[in-house]
Amino acid sequence: MASRSLNKQIVVLGAGPAGAAVALGLKRLGYAVCVISEWRRFSALEGVSQRVLEGLRQAGLQQALASACAASLRQVRWNGETLAPNIEHLLDRPAFDAALRQDLLAAGVELLEARVRELSSTAAGHRLQLDGANGPQSCHADFLVEARGRQAPFSGKGLRGQETLSLLNHWQEQPGPARSAVESLADGWAWMARLSDGRCFWQLTLDVASADLPEKSRLAEFCAVQRAQSSLVRELFGALALQPTALRARSSTATLCQQTCGDNWLRVGDAAMAVDPLSGNGIFQSLSSSLQAPAVINTLLQKPERAALARQFHQQRVEQLFLRFARIGRDFYAMEQQWATRPFWQGRRSWPDDLPMHQTADYASLRVARAPVINGDLIDEVEVVITADQPLGIWHLQGIALAPIVLALQSAPLSEVLAPLAEGQQRMVYGWLRNQGYRQG
Structure with a gap:
């Protein structure tokens, strides 16, 4: 059978939560998007938190959100103890994946069931050879989003946890x-x-x-x-x-790609970083890296002079997200003392590093620097406040820019600096300053 040729502006490989969130975000920005994916053929179940459901809602994945089971009890037996029961929502992955596809189709995103047999990329675009239900196809994409999860080809460069x-x-x-x-x-x-x-x-x-x-x-x-x-x-x-x-x-090895973004391609979700399942945050991290992706892609396509800034933004946030979840897993592994010297536990209780999950607040260490942020639908560079716990910086607090306040406090009293703000805003900013270790006088 002869191969049919397709020409697409943006192709997203993978129709999981990461690919679906990116596709919907790009569609809202007015881009023509085609999602190419194989359907899941095996039974699988995942437990997720309320935070994942909020992420689905934020991404506009309403059918996927509705497919989640009601909260159910979860027992935990760890370190020889039975901890207080908590709750989680169970996701039947085949049903959840089908709901993701319904969300894409409802938004007018083109969806193609096919396997990628071959992919070649140049600065001019990407050529894909596909095997689909209707026979072989070739497809050209100007921009490619890799969202095929752990199945995405991986060069091996980057950071890997214990196999x-x-x-x-x-x-x-x-x-x-x-x-x-x-x-x-x-x-x-x-x-x-x-x-x-x-x-x-x-x-x-x-x-x-x-x-x-x-x-x-x-x-x-x-x-x-x-x-x-x-x-x-x-x-x-x-x-x-x-x-x-x-x-x-x-x-289920934890992996972090060394490079997650180029001028005409982007990796999101597990294709960019896959966390240890013990962290319980797989879908959440997929959504986190994907919700920022449309602004990154929009910048690469519309503001090429900011390409380096957009790439920096995406890479840094993927890396920080990975380290955050890796440390969550590490600390939970370290709680298990019964078999601390067994090979499985020994390596995981100290990886990826020995840095605490949260750094101690220190107002004296706060500094102002220019850094990339999401500003509307684009990546921009603005002044942010670098804190011990937020090394990539904080731009604003519910619309109030923080850098001017921190700078002003170097030479003016707090009452004078906060005077232009409404009373409620003053309380909010003062609370944030105190959380950073600020003390008057």
Whole structure:
């Protein structure tokens, strides 16, 4: 069959939350966008926080938001203790992915189901060879957004955590209340959940190097043995949980790309940085890097003189996001003391560094510098306040520029500096200053 040729202004590879958020943002800016993706063919479940739902709402992904299950109880057994139950929302990934596609189609985004067989890129654009339902196609894109998650080709340059493998098992039981749980094990940890329709999931996360894994054909039996040793599994599931089940293995190694942006391409979501699943923030970080992407792309296309600034903005924020979530995972791993010397736990309790999650506030260390920010639909350079906890800087507080205030306080009393502001704004700015360690006198 002869290959058909397509010409597109912007092509987004991947219709997951990252690709969908970028596509909708670009559509709102008036760009013609085509999303190319393969559909998920296997069962999967994820637990997400309320913060993820807020991110979906902010991105305009209403159908995807509606597909999330109501909040359900989650148990945590860590370091030999049962912690107070909390809640999470369970996402049936095939249903969630289908809802993302509905959001794209409702917004008028072109959607093409196809596999990318070959991709070649130059300064003039990108040439894609596709295998789709209607046969082979070739496609030219002026700008390319890589949002295929962990499946996106990766050069290996950048930062990688310990090589990690997750084994996802699923089976069917009788309907019952939706619940989930997480527990630490001697050589890894397990997350488990059941949906109200009786579908059950259990995922074991292990270290690739240190785990004593059997050959591939015996992995399902290996997982069944692990489940049989867990009292938490027996609480959540029935007898079928102790039998070998359908299984899918996938990498869950934390990765950060060295370069996430060029003049005519951008990486977002897990294609730019993928976090350890223990942080519980995979979809949230995908949305975080994607919500800023339309302004970055718009700047690259409309203001080429700011290209370096736009690239700097995207790269720095991806890196900071990655380190933030890596440290969340590190601190949670460090809480587990039962098996601190076991290989799985030993490496993860000190990676990626020993810097605290939050730096101590120090008003004396505040400084004003010029840095890239999102200003409307573009990346701009303005004066921001660099703080211990915000190394990329803070531009404004609910519309109030902070740099002029910090600079003015170097030579004028607080009452004089805040006098032009409304009373409510004065209280808000003063509260922020105190949180930074400011004390009058």
